[in-house]
Each structure stands twice: as structure tokens, then as C-alpha cells.
Amino acid sequence: MCENADDLILGVDLGGTKILTAVTNYQGKMLSRDHSITPAQKGHEAVIQSILESAYRALEQADVAVSALTAIGVGAPGISNPETGILFTSPNLPRWRDVPLRDIMQERLGKRAFLINDANAAALGEFYFGAARGARNFIYITISTGIGGGIVIDGKIYGGAIGAAGEVGHMTIDDNGPICNCGNKGCWETLASGTALAREARHRIEEGVRTSILEYAEGEVEKVTAQVIHKAAEQGDSLAKELIARTGYYVGVGLANLINIFNPELIVIGGGLSNIGDMLLEPAFEVAGERAYKEAFQTVRFASAELGRNSGVLGAAAFALREIRRDKDL
Numbered sequence: 015m016c017e018n019a020d021d022l023i024l025g026v027d028l029g030g031t032k033i034l035t036a037v038t039n040y041q042g043k044m045l046s047r048d049h050s051i052t053p054a055q056k057g058h059e060a061v062i063q064s065i066l067e068s069a070y071r072a073l074e075q076a077d078v079a080v081s082a083l084t085a086i087g088v089g090a091p092g093i094s095n096p097e098t099g100i101l102f103t104s105p106n107l108p109r110w111r112d113v114p115l116r117d118i119m120q121e122r123l124g125k126r127a128f129l130i131n132d133a134n135a136a137a138l139g140e141f142y143f144g145a146a147r148g149a150r151n152f153i154y155i156t157i158s159t160g161i162g163g164g165i166v167i168d169g170k171i172y173g174g175a176i177g178a179a180g181e182v183g184h185m186t187i188d189d190n191g192p193i194c195n196c197g198n199k200g201c202w203e204t205l206a207s208g209t210a211l212a213r214e215a216r217h218r219i220e221e222g223v224r225t226s227i228l229e230y231a232e233g234e235v236e237k238v239t240a241q242v243i244h245k246a247a248e249q250g251d252s253l254a255k256e257l258i259a260r261t262g263y264y265v266g267v268g269l270a271n272l273i274n275i276f277n278p279e280l281i282v283i284g285g286g287l288s289n290i291g292d293m294l295l296e297p298a299f300e301v302a303g304e305r306a307y308k309e310a311f312q313t314v315r316f317a318s319a320e321l322g323r324n325s326g327v328l329g330a331a332a333f334a335l336r337e338i339r340r341d342k343d344l
């Protein structure tokens with residue numbers, strides 16, 4: 015980036031459950047950080063109000079005036095167009111339809127703002143400040159309750175025609191698989207996410223399979239989560255180990271598809287479920303190796319995301335800075 019050392023950016027990572035805001039400098043150093051709950055059920059006006067309150071707290075904490083900001087970068091879940099700044103729709107933000115989020119932020123804070131999809135922001139965070147530094151062609155995936163992704167080609171996010179590209183979690187893996195939130199069947203995230211892992215465990219428990227998983231979930235099948243299954247697997251529970259390996263298998267099938275389509279030099283894997291580590295990723299890499307083109311598989315590197323929960327907020331800030339510099343250079 016061609017930046018000034020005194021550039022300060024406000025980054026916003028809007029999630030379906032949490033809002034994270036931070037004041038950062040051009041090197042991705044966070045001067046402050048504020049997080050709050052997303053009042054997602056109350057509609058977009060309430061959410062925007064919460065973002066603004068969080069933003070002012072972050073600014074105060076960093077002792078920075080709004081007027082001193084170079085720009086504002088907002089990462090938001092769902093389908094949005096970075097060119098128009100409109101958030102079309104988001105499964106995590108019910109009732110949001112065609113919200114001009116960029117312009118609203120710009121008007122309320124009086125500074126240039128930029129909007130980007132949250133997973134794309136996280137990909138850029140890893141690109142500028144994390145595991146993908148120096149890579150030109152890479153894919154970032156985040157495996158947690160769902161699966162998100164960002165595709166970087168020649169150093170830029172690939173957005174497609176309207177900015178909707180990179181929805182890797184919604185590629186079909188099983189044409190008759192479980193129904194997805196998006197309306198399709200057998201999407202990658204219905205088979206390879208934390209939600210999928212927990213759903214399968216509950217199903218098997220209800221079928222009467224012997225397992226210690228329930229002991230880690232206070233004896234209640236509704237309390238079975240990916241973390242609980244991971245704990246049971248670490249203690250040697252055979253169902254937990256089998257289900258994690260099965261999830262890893264599906265992670266690998268999706269990776270093979272991505273490798274064959276994009277021939278990336280690097281795939282960065284983040285998200286809560288990926289913290290399970292080898293028990294999940296070893297079968298994933300094995301299956302990817304069996305299914306992808308050998309030449310493409312041999313050239314791809316896998317890396318763990320480095321920025322954790324900060325990847326989105328840092329990436330949104332970096333995106334804003336890059337865009338505003340690009341405008342000024344034109």
C-alpha cells in the first residue's frame with residue numbers, strides 16, 4: 015500500500031452476534047478495540063446505532079477525533095457490493111434488504127467509508143498483516159458455525175460481477191445433502207462446519223450410539239457443540255473421533271474443488287473449528303490430495319490464520335485505506 019505513516023483508520027467488523035471496532039494505523043497496529051453485541055433482531059437502524067456507539071468508544075479509547083481519521087472500513091456478513099456500498103442481504107442480519115450501509119456510515123460519521131464482505135475483509139487482513147503476507151494467489155477460508163471465504167487473485171479480492179463471489183461455503187458437495195440456510199441442499203457448510211459436526215453428533219446420540227460426548231454437555235443433547243465433541247475426542251471417545259474425521263473428510267472434498275478451480279499457492283484456514291487442528295485437518299489434507307489434480311495439490315501450501323478474531327477488523331481497515339489511496343492516485 016502507498017500509505018502515510020500518520021494514516022488512522024476506523025475498522026468495523028459487523029457480525030451476526032458481535033460488533034468489533036478498532037482504530038488502527040497503516041501497519042495494522044490497533045490503537046484501540048471495542049466489542050459489543052449486535053442487536054440483530056431489532057433491525058438495521060438499531061444495529062447501525064450500536065456500530066456508531068462502538069465506534070465512538072474506540073475513538074475515545076484511542077484518543078483520536080473522527081476528523082483525524084483517513085477513512086472507515088466496514089466488513090459485514092452477507093452479499094454486498096463494494097462498488098455501490100450496498101448490503102443486499104445477509105443470513106445473519108434478518109430483515110436487512112438493500113441497506114446502503116457505506117453511505118449511512120459516511121453520513122453519520124462525516125468521513126469516507128468503504129464496505130466489504132466480512133470474509134473478504136478477513137482474507138485481506140491475513141494478506142496484509144497475517145499468514146498470507148507475500149502471497150499473490152490464495153484462498154482464505156474460515157470454518158466455524160458456517161464456512162466463509164475470500165479469494166485473492168493477483169493481490170486483489172475476486173468479487174465477481176456484483177461482489178458476491180467467494181461464497182465457498184455454499185458450493186454443493188452432496189446434491190441430496192442437508193438443507194442449507196441459503197435454500198440449497200448439501201452445501202459445503204452443511205457438511206463440514208461446526209454446526210454440521212454438532213448436528214451429526216446429536217443425531218447419532220439419539221440413535222443410541224454409545225459415547226461419552228453427553229457427559230461433556232451436562233447430559234443434554236441440545237448442549238452438544240463442536241467444542242464438546244472436541245473435548246470428548248481428546249479423551250479418546252471413538253464416536254467423537256469418528257465424527258471429527260468425517261467432518262475433516264468433507265473439509266477435504268471442498269478443498270480439492272478449490273484447488274482444482276483456482277490452483278492457489280496458499281490456502282489459509284481460520285475459524286473456531288479449525289482450532290481442532292490435526293484431528294480435523296490431517297484427514298482433510300489427505301482427501302484433498304487424493305481428489306485434487308496432483309500438480310496443483312503439490313504446489314499448494316496450507317497455513318493457519320494468524321490474526322484470529324482481529325482479521326476482519328484489520329482487513330476492513332486495510333481495504334478502506336487501499337481504496338482511498340487508489341482514489342487519490344487517480
Ligand SMILES: [Zn+2]
Pocket residue numbers: 183184194195196197198201
Ligand atoms: Zn448454502
